[in-house]
Amino acid sequence: xxxxxxxxxxxxxxxxxxxxxxxxxxxxxxxxxxxxxxxxxxxxxxxxxxxxxxxxxxxxxxxxxxxxxxxxxxxxxxxxxxxxxxxxxxxxxxxxxxxxxxxxxxxxxxxxxxxxxxxxxxxxxxxxxxxxxxxxxxxxxxxxxxxxxxxxxxxxxxxxxxxxxxxxxxxxxxxxxxxxxxxxxxxxxxxxxxxxxxxxxxxxxxxxxxxxxxx
Amino acid sequence: xxxxxxxxxxxxxxxxxxxxxxxxxxxxxxxxxxxxxxxxxxxxxxxxxxxxxxxxxxxxxxxxxxxxxxxxxxxxxxxxxxxxxxxxxxxxxxxxxxxxxxxxxxxxxxxxxxxxxxxxxxxxxxxxxxxxxxxxxxxxxxxxxxxxxxxxxxxxxxxxxxxxxxxxxxxxxxxxxxxxxxxxxxxxxxxxxxxxxxxxxxxxxxxxxxxxxxx
Numbered sequence: 001x002x003x004x005x006x007x008x009x010x011x012x013x014x015x016x017x018x019x020x021x022x023x024x025x026x027x028x029x030x031x032x033x034x035x036x037x038x039x040x041x042x043x044x045x046x047x048x049x050x051x052x053x054x055x056x057x058x059x060x061x062x063x064x065x066x067x068x069x070x071x072x073x074x075x076x077x078x079x080x081x082x083x084x085x086x087x088x089x090x091x092x093x094x095x096x097x098x099x100x101x102x103x104x105x106x107x108x109x110x111x112x113x114x115x116x117x118x119x120x121x122x123x124x125x126x127x128x129x130x131x132x133x134x135x136x137x138x139x140x141x142x143x144x145x146x147x148x149x150x151x152x153x154x155x156x157x158x159x160x161x162x163x164x165x166x167x168x169x170x171x172x173x174x175x176x177x178x179x180x181x182x183x184x185x186x187x188x189x190x191x192x193x194x195x196x197x198x199x200x201x202x203x204x205x206x207x208x209x210x211x212x213x214x215x
Numbered sequence: 216x217x218x219x220x221x222x223x224x225x226x227x228x229x230x231x232x233x234x235x236x237x238x239x240x241x242x243x244x245x246x247x248x249x250x251x252x253x254x255x256x257x258x259x260x261x262x263x264x265x266x267x268x269x270x271x272x273x274x275x276x277x278x279x280x281x282x283x284x285x286x287x288x289x290x291x292x293x294x295x296x297x298x299x300x301x302x303x304x305x306x307x308x309x310x311x312x313x314x315x316x317x318x319x320x321x322x323x324x325x326x327x328x329x330x331x332x333x334x335x336x337x338x339x340x341x342x343x344x345x346x347x348x349x350x351x352x353x354x355x356x357x358x359x360x361x362x363x364x365x366x367x368x369x370x371x372x373x374x375x376x377x378x379x380x381x382x383x384x385x386x387x388x389x390x391x392x393x394x395x396x397x398x399x400x401x402x403x404x405x406x407x408x409x410x411x412x413x414x415x416x417x418x419x420x421x422x423x424x425x426x427x428x429x430x
Contacts, residue, residue, distance in 0.1 A: 003419075008412060008415055008416075009408075009412060011411070011412070011415060012405070012407070012408035012409075012411040012412055012415075013405075013408060015411065016390060016391075016405075016407070016408065020391075038392075039392070074415065074418075075411045075414055075415050075418075076414040076415060076417060076418035077411065077414065081414060081417075089312075090308065090309040090310075090312040090313060090339075091309050091313075093305065093308070093309060094305040094306050094308065094309035095305075095406075097304075097305040098305060098306075098406065098407075100390065100407050101407065101410060104407065104410075104411065106410060106414075124305075144417060145413065145414075145417065168417055168420075169413050169414075169416065169417040171409070171410060171413050175231060175315065176231075176235075177253075177254070183420060184420075185413055185416035185417040185420050186413075186416070187409055187410075187412050187413035187416065189404065189406065189409050190227070190228075190231075191310075191313065191404065192227070192231070192313075192315050192316065192319065193224075193227035193228060193231065194227075194386070194402055194404050195316060195319075195321060195386060195402075196226070196227040196230065196290045196292065196319065197223060197224060197226070197227055197402050198360065198384050198386050198400055198401075198402035199290055199291040199292065199296060199321075199360075199384075200223055200226060200227075200289065200290050200291060201223075201384065201400035201401070201402065202291060202296075202359060202360070202383055202384040202400040203289075203290075203291035204218075205383075205398060205399075205400050
């Protein structure tokens with residue numbers, strides 16, 4: 001499948017909107033209405049959905065449930081993913097308690113932390129283990145995805161170790177860009193950068209308002 | 216100032232890289248070396264820095280400290296921002312304990328939650344108040360930024376209320392796209408979507424490797 005980066009990032013957005021529509025009992029949706037809700041053009045909607053081998057007949061709109069299932073499969077949400085979290089701090093604790101992950105097939109099995117005081121304890125019912133146990137745990141539990149919720153200083157070294165032990169995907173919350181082999185799936189959430197972008201918008205909002213409409 | 220959306224989102228990345236370089240004692244940096252580290256082309260670096268009235272002389276590279284200060288000002292990091300967090304759950308608790316925010320001038324003053332059992336308690340030393348106190352608190356403490364760490368169902372209504380009470384910027388962690396007036400600064404962190412994008416990459420990694428190098 002050849003899907004552009006822009007579409008890859010819109011896929012979960014389609015998924016979210018279609019899920020909400022399904023909840024609201026909407027069975028069929030036109031590209032116009034879907035585009036209106038997502039704030040993109042109808043032709044963009046049609047082009048996107050075509051690009052991932054979409055469903056639906058010209059002039060009839062898209063069947064919400066079928067499209068949801070189709071996009072879910074493309075996103076890999078039709079299977080279970082085994083996750084471990086590295087770092088039992090604030091971010092690790094928040095992620096382990098995030099209910100919507102598990103409903104999408106992302107199951108957190110363990111948290112690893114190098115603080116001996118935390119070993120044997122739990123966060124949201126998930127056990128905290130010593131870092132030394134990672135290697136065996138990954139192998140035994142067929143863990144594919146590791147979440148890095150640790151300081152930037154340690155993150156590259158730990159990522160390298162995780163990959164050596166068989167991890168295939170890294171979800172990074174540390175404030176750095178990891179250098180990883182091209183065979184590893186990689187996605188970062190940079191919270192400080194998001195807050196700084198908000199700060200920029202706040203500071204320059206008035207200038208922008210003179211020439212632009214905000215979307 | 217007229218800065219493109221792409222550059223706005225790269226500004227915090229420049230800030231992060233320059234900060235790390237300053238820590239490492241680097242005084243001057245070429246567009247080649249900055250581009251190499253950030254994985255963008257040298258000409259992109261020069262174009263970006265020109266677009267926000269950059270510093271530095273042709274052939275001499277950029278002075279790290281001055282450029283850092285300059286970008287910090289553009290991002291509004293040279294001033295203090297008063298923040299409140301709505302929702303004392305996992306995400307709210309993680310954000311209130313995030314140390315790097317305060318070092319950049321983002322000071323969280325209070326958390327608001329509608330659970331009476333939490334009122335009078337604290338998270339990372341920040342008090343939790345009833346939702347009814349928000350209006351007076353915003354006015355009295357000149358709060359500009361509100362963080363929404365609440366379920367999607369309640370988020371639009373609460374955002375509307377916050378704006379009525381004087382909030383100028385919303386950092387949204389709820390899983391929906393808010394409809395806000397164009398005068399309000401707005402930035403979302405969609406954790407589920409980020410994890411789903413990672414899942415997509417994990418599933419389609421092998422296909423991509425055949426034709427593309429990962430960056």
